[in-house]
Amino acid sequence: MAIKRLEGFDVVIxxxxxxxxxxxxxxxxxxxxxxxxxxxxxxxKGIGTTRGMLNGEHxxxxxxxxxxxxxxxxxxxIVPTGLGGGSYLFAAIAGRxxxxxxxxxxxxxxxxxxxDAEKETWVSKTPDEFLGPTTKHMLEVTNAIGLPxxxxxxxxxxxxxxxxxxxxxxxxxxxxxxxxGYYVAKEAEAHGAKLQLxxxxxxxxxxxxxxxxxxxxxxxxxxxxxIRGKTVVLAAGSLGSPTILMRSGIRGAGQRLFGDxxxxxxxxxxxxxxxxxxxxxxxxIGYVDNELGCFFSTNVSWSRLxxxxxxxxxxxxxxxxxxxxxxxxxxxxxxxxxxxxxxGRVTYDGRVSKTVTSEDEDKLxxxxxxxxxxxxxxxxxxxTWQIPGYSHIKGDLTFGHPGGSCPVGVVVDKNLETExxxxxxxxxxxxxxxxxxxxxxxxxxxxxxxxSQLLKRLNGQSAMNSKTSxxxxxxxxxxxxxxx
Numbered sequence: 001m002a003i004k005r006l007e008g009f010d011v012v013i014x015x016x017x018x019x020x021x022x023x024x025x026x027x028x029x030x031x032x033x034x035x036x037x038x039x040x041x042x043x044x045k046g047i048g049t050t051r052g053m054l055n056g057e058h059x060x061x062x063x064x065x066x067x068x069x070x071x072x073x074x075x076x077x078i079v080p081t082g083l084g085g086g087s088y089l090f091a092a093i094a095g096r097x098x099x100x101x102x103x104x105x106x107x108x109x110x111x112x113x114x115x116d117a118e119k120e121t122w123v124s125k126t127p128d129e130f131l132g133p134t135t136k137h138m139l140e141v142t143n144a145i146g147l148p149x150x151x152x153x154x155x156x157x158x159x160x161x162x163x164x165x166x167x168x169x170x171x172x173x174x175x176x177x178x179x180x181g182y183y184v185a186k187e188a189e190a191h192g193a194k195l196q197l198x199x200x201x202x203x204x205x206x207x208x209x210x211x212x213x214x215x216x217x218x219x220x221x222x223x224x225x226x227i228r229g230k231t232v233v234l235a236a237g238s239l240g241s242p243t244i245l246m247r248s249g250i251r252g253a254g255q256r257l258f259g260d261x262x263x264x265x266x267x268x269x270x271x272x273x274x275x276x277x278x279x280x281x282x283x284x285i286g287y288v289d290n291e292l293g294c295f296f297s298t299n300v301s302w303s304r305l306x307x308x309x310x311x312x313x314x315x316x317x318x319x320x321x322x323x324x325x326x327x328x329x330x331x332x333x334x335x336x337x338x339x340x341x342x343x344g345r346v347t348y349d350g351r352v353s354k355t356v357t358s359e360d361e362d363k364l365x366x367x368x369x370x371x372x373x374x375x376x377x378x379x380x381x382x383x384t385w386q387i388p389g390y391s392h393i394k395g396d397l398t399f400g401h402p403g404g405s406c407p408v409g410v411v412v413d414k415n416l417e418t419e420x421x422x423x424x425x426x427x428x429x430x431x432x433x434x435x436x437x438x439x440x441x442x443x444x445x446x447x448x449x450x451x452s453q454l455l456k457r458l459n460g461q462s463a464m465n466s467k468t469s470x471x472x473x474x475x476x477x478x479x480x481x482x483x484x
Contacts, residue, residue, distance in 0.1 A: 264333050
């Protein structure tokens with residue numbers, strides 16, 4: 001089959017996660033010709049249900065009996081796919097305060113673009129009327145024991161949302177109340193962007209040290225493509241972007257990786273009037289300990305069947321699943337996440353190797369201590385506490401937001417440009433360090449900043465900051481490796 005050539009684009013974007021979708025929309029609205037390439041499709045099948053996480057349309061299927069994809073060490077990692085990427089799977093928590101300090105240290109000021117990013121992603125504070133009785137009680141209890149839990153900001157349009165509906169964390173099938181990149185990509189398409197779905201990018205087309213396009217292959221029709229444009233932007237995520245760079249001969253890509261390790265603890269409420277937080281809007285209160293790099297919140301409102309299924313797939317087995325089903329009406333959860341060191345890597349074929357350090361382990365233990373304090377203050381019988389232990393080799397951790405695999409200052413420069421001229425990386429892989437909180441607001445803020453810089457270059461108004469040479473980026477990569 002002959003290679004099909006698609007050309008004439010101002011910007012060729014690989015990956016339609018939150019960053020790729022916002023890029024495509026903002027650039028097309030500015031009059032640029034854009035193609036957005038996505039390995040998956042644009043189905044909304046299963047939206048609003050946990051089934052949607054398992055049908056392969058929005059998250060890469062794990063091998064039975066796992067729920068999540070596994071790292072080489074056996075821990076879980078969430079790998080999104082399809083139009084909108086991780087914004088379909090995320091619990092719609094707006095990670096505030098935004099993770100901007102690492103960019104400040106590199107001389108990148110994202111703050112002027114924060115308000116635009118908040119407006120773009122529908123950030124609003126959870127209204128009091130969306131806090132259920134058990135959630136309100138937990139808020140009072142945590143504050144009373146010195147833990148500054150507060151009502152969370154979320155990527156939800158609460159004017160379209162209903163308290164009685166618990167589907168928002170899985171995407172809203174009724175009114176579209178939860179923000180997803182999917183809607184932004186469709187807006188980009190309406191403004192003239194070309195959506196190239198079910199197409200996998202293989203590598204970068206390079207001529208005289210300049211990126212001029214991407215080689216790709218259709219996953220359904222097996223068609224080989226050359227997709228050419230003035231500028232190439234990789235927005236394929238923490239696994240996709242470094243893999244494309246590695247296959248294009250770029251050193252340093254994928255040789256570090258943060259994961260935002262997360263786990264969930266549970267306990268049973270004493271018998272009485274309070275019911276499980278599963279019956280209320282999940283992730284509506286929380287607490288960010290910025291000094292220690294720890295994040296706590298109520299959990300997603302999992303269905304009874306899915307919560308039992310999770311226990312079946314983990315150490316609980318059949319007995320644990322039956323117990324979880326029986327105890328569901330009295331179960332409360334605490335979701336925990338930490339800022340981890342970037343000790344990990346992405347393999348050439350896109351798999352993940354990720355471990356935690358002794359400092360990471362210390363933070364995880366602190367999270368367990370906080371969980372015990374909360375369960376005790378809520379009156380939960382210690383015999384019902386389930387606070388996962390784990391091994392750094394194989395255990396109960398889930399890496400929910402892997403990133404930092406092409407970090408600023410190592411693989412890309414202050415313009416987010418690689419050693420190849422006109423080849424950029426704008427997604428969670430270029431974030432310098434783990435945010436320890438949901439990253440969508442951070443990466444969309446970064447994208448808004450990047451769009452403003454890229455448009456200046458495309459319009460010939462001014463150049464970006466002076467480009468860091470390939471040799472200097474390689475030196476930075478080697479220095480980072482020696483520190484790790």
